[in-house]
Amino acid sequence: MIVFRGIAKQFKGRPALLPFDLEVRRGEIFGLLGHNGAGKSTTLGILLGHVQPSAGEVWIDGLSVQRNRCRALRNTGAIFETPCFYEYLSGWHNLRYFVSLSGGAEAGRVAEVIELVGLGGRIHERVNTYSHGMRQRLALAQALLPRPDFLVLDEPNDGLDPEGIQEMRAILLRLRDESGMTLLFSSHILSEVEQLCERVAILNQGRQVFCGRWQEAAGSGQRVRLKFRNPAAAAPVLERAAVRSLGDGRYLLPEDADLAALIAALAAAGAEVEEAFPQRASLEDFYLGRIHA
Amino acid sequence: MSALLTLTRGELFKLFARKRTYLGFAAFLGLEILLLWVLQLEPVRKNLERTIEQAGYGANDYLSGLTLALLILMWTTFLLGALYLALVGGDIFGKEVEDGTLRLILCRPVERYQIVLAKAIACGVYTAALIAFISLSALATGLLRQGMGGLFVFAPLEGVFALHDAGPGLARYLLAIPLIGLSLLPVSCLALFLSCLRIKPAAATVLALSFFFVDNILRNIPYLESLKPFFLTTRMSSWVQVFQYRIPWELLMENNLWLAGINVTLILAAIAIVENRDFKS
Numbered sequence: 001m002i003v004f005r006g007i008a009k010q011f012k013g014r015p016a017l018l019p020f021d022l023e024v025r026r027g028e029i030f031g032l033l034g035h036n037g038a039g040k041s042t043t044l045g046i047l048l049g050h051v052q053p054s055a056g057e058v059w060i061d062g063l064s065v066q067r068n069r070c071r072a073l074r075n076t077g078a079i080f081e082t083p084c085f086y087e088y089l090s091g092w093h094n095l096r097y098f099v100s101l102s103g104g105a106e107a108g109r110v111a112e113v114i115e116l117v118g119l120g121g122r123i124h125e126r127v128n129t130y131s132h133g134m135r136q137r138l139a140l141a142q143a144l145l146p147r148p149d150f151l152v153l154d155e156p157n158d159g160l161d162p163e164g165i166q167e168m169r170a171i172l173l174r175l176r177d178e179s180g181m182t183l184l185f186s187s188h189i190l191s192e193v194e195q196l197c198e199r200v201a202i203l204n205q206g207r208q209v210f211c212g213r214w215q216e217a218a219g220s221g222q223r224v225r226l227k228f229r230n231p232a233a234a235a236p237v238l239e240r241a242a243v244r245s246l247g248d249g250r251y252l253l254p255e256d257a258d259l260a261a262l263i264a265a266l267a268a269a270g271a272e273v274e275e276a277f278p279q280r281a282s283l284e285d286f287y288l289g290r291i292h293a
Numbered sequence: 294m295s296a297l298l299t300l301t302r303g304e305l306f307k308l309f310a311r312k313r314t315y316l317g318f319a320a321f322l323g324l325e326i327l328l329l330w331v332l333q334l335e336p337v338r339k340n341l342e343r344t345i346e347q348a349g350y351g352a353n354d355y356l357s358g359l360t361l362a363l364l365i366l367m368w369t370t371f372l373l374g375a376l377y378l379a380l381v382g383g384d385i386f387g388k389e390v391e392d393g394t395l396r397l398i399l400c401r402p403v404e405r406y407q408i409v410l411a412k413a414i415a416c417g418v419y420t421a422a423l424i425a426f427i428s429l430s431a432l433a434t435g436l437l438r439q440g441m442g443g444l445f446v447f448a449p450l451e452g453v454f455a456l457h458d459a460g461p462g463l464a465r466y467l468l469a470i471p472l473i474g475l476s477l478l479p480v481s482c483l484a485l486f487l488s489c490l491r492i493k494p495a496a497a498t499v500l501a502l503s504f505f506f507v508d509n510i511l512r513n514i515p516y517l518e519s520l521k522p523f524f525l526t527t528r529m530s531s532w533v534q535v536f537q538y539r540i541p542w543e544l545l546m547e548n549n550l551w552l553a554g555i556n557v558t559l560i561l562a563a564i565a566i567v568e569n570r571d572f573k574s
Contacts (some may be wrong), residue, residue, distance in 0.1 A: 011571075041573060048396075051573055069404075070402040080397075080574060082393060088310060095307065097307070100400060101303070101402070102299065102401050105347070
């Protein structure tokens with residue numbers, strides 16, 4: 001389990017993270033969301049001991065990263081948005097070097113991980129000949145080689161094509177389901193987080209504005225897409241029924257509202273409803289709602 | 294301890310896997326061949342012969358491969374040697390920060406001080422390898438061109454004027470190699486220290502070189518003669534004293550302890566910086 005307690009960070013007196021708590025449970029894929037500069041990378045930097053917090057502490061399986069970084073990180077792997085390697089070395093030599101710092105890995109394990117990430121054919125070529133997608137696979141391989149229990153992924157899908165994103169998702173789900181790995185995942189691609197994570201934390205300008213099961217939090221209320229021929233006539237009816245606009249023709253009805261009765265009221269008011277589609281709660285709506293709240 | 298060994302092995306592997314590392318070796322070989330050719334030019338040769346004969350010795354006995362090798366060494370190691378050592382030292386930490394590979398290393402269960410120590414050891418190994426290569430290749434090219442003979446040493450700035458027979462001359466030459474290595478270690482250590490600061494690797498290299506060049510310029514200003522012992526390059530030049538008829542071991546020991554103190558201070562300062570620095574994308 002990863003536990004953040006009272007974590008805060010200031011850079012040159014400017015607050016980058018305001019104190020917050022966070023828990024990532026064993027075996028889950030946890031999403032860390034926020035705009036650029038919201039504090040996601042700083043949070044992950046503190047977790048990995050790259051950044052010293054101004055206050056608070058992070059524990060990985062009961063070991064404090066700030067007081068005992070080496071032992072705390074023994075079972076942790078990480079990949080970053082820009083996969084960086086020694087360009088003049090082959091993928092193979094890069095893997096051997098990085099895994100040697102974690103105590104090494106037997107040849108069979110290396111072959112297994114290379115197979116898992118699909119780099120088999122090019123592993124002995126220099127990294128400067130690799131595409132971005134291949135570098136990201138190599139990054140995943142170096143993180144997985146020491147058999148970590150925790151995997152930290154900072155924007156792993158940045159720069160990947162749709163096929164690459166899909167493959168990455170499949171690998172991450174496989175790691176959780178087959179190895180019981182815990183993943184802390186930060187991404188701008190909300191649809192991706194939506195498919196992978198049940199629990200998320202949302203950061204906005206260094207402040208944690210949400211932490212928990214986003215679907216439960218977003219579940220109070222019904223979402224519906226409505227299209228009117230006469231929107232002016234619809235407005236007072238919607239207001240009376242406490243219906244909130246989510247933008248782009250989407251509305252949030254109170255939990256106990258009767259959609260059929262609402263449509264009838266709109267029709268009676270002359271709004272002329274053309275379309276009414278019930279909608280699933282999306283992480284994007286939830287995220288934007290929390291950010292702008 | 295085993296983490297430090299693993300890190301050091303990794304550092305050496307990375308260092309010697311880069312083509313750029315060999316730039317210094319290739320440059321020195323080219324320069325040695327060029328200098329040998331220049332030293333064979335009639336006017337240059339005549340000047341050397343005159344200097345030896347004025348001291349009352351035969352030019353044929355002392356204008357040997359050994360003498361040519363030492364001349365090459367004295368003219369090149371400080372300027373060009375420092376340049377390549379500063380290049381490698383300035384890159385060794387800063388380039389990893391710039392390229393983002395340091396963050397991957399920091400995800401591993403290794404201590405920050407161990408990373409700096411491993412890099413310092415790698416710098417030391419590179420310094421030793423470069424100086425050994427320069428010295429031995431200068432000796433080989435000198436001997437191939439001129440053959441074995443006595444050693445003529447003339448270093449007016451350091452107050453050394455000596456002539457040695459072939460055997461003792463060769464022994465002194467070989468003894469000078471580790472001393473040159475020790476005297477140039479502060480260049481590598483200063484470049485490593487600067488590369489741990491929040492500056493570009495190229496800036497670390499330029500700053501390190503500038504420091505030594507300025508120190509050397511000031512040392513050679515006649516009005517600052519009384520301050521000479523306080524300049525770092527004075528201490529760094531003491532290796533030439535090994536060619537005195539009676540080797541001043543105490544002076545060599547004192548200067549090398551002084552340089553070792555500077556090296557240790559720079560490495561400890563580098564560790565302190567890295568231990569307290571935030572590494573973010």
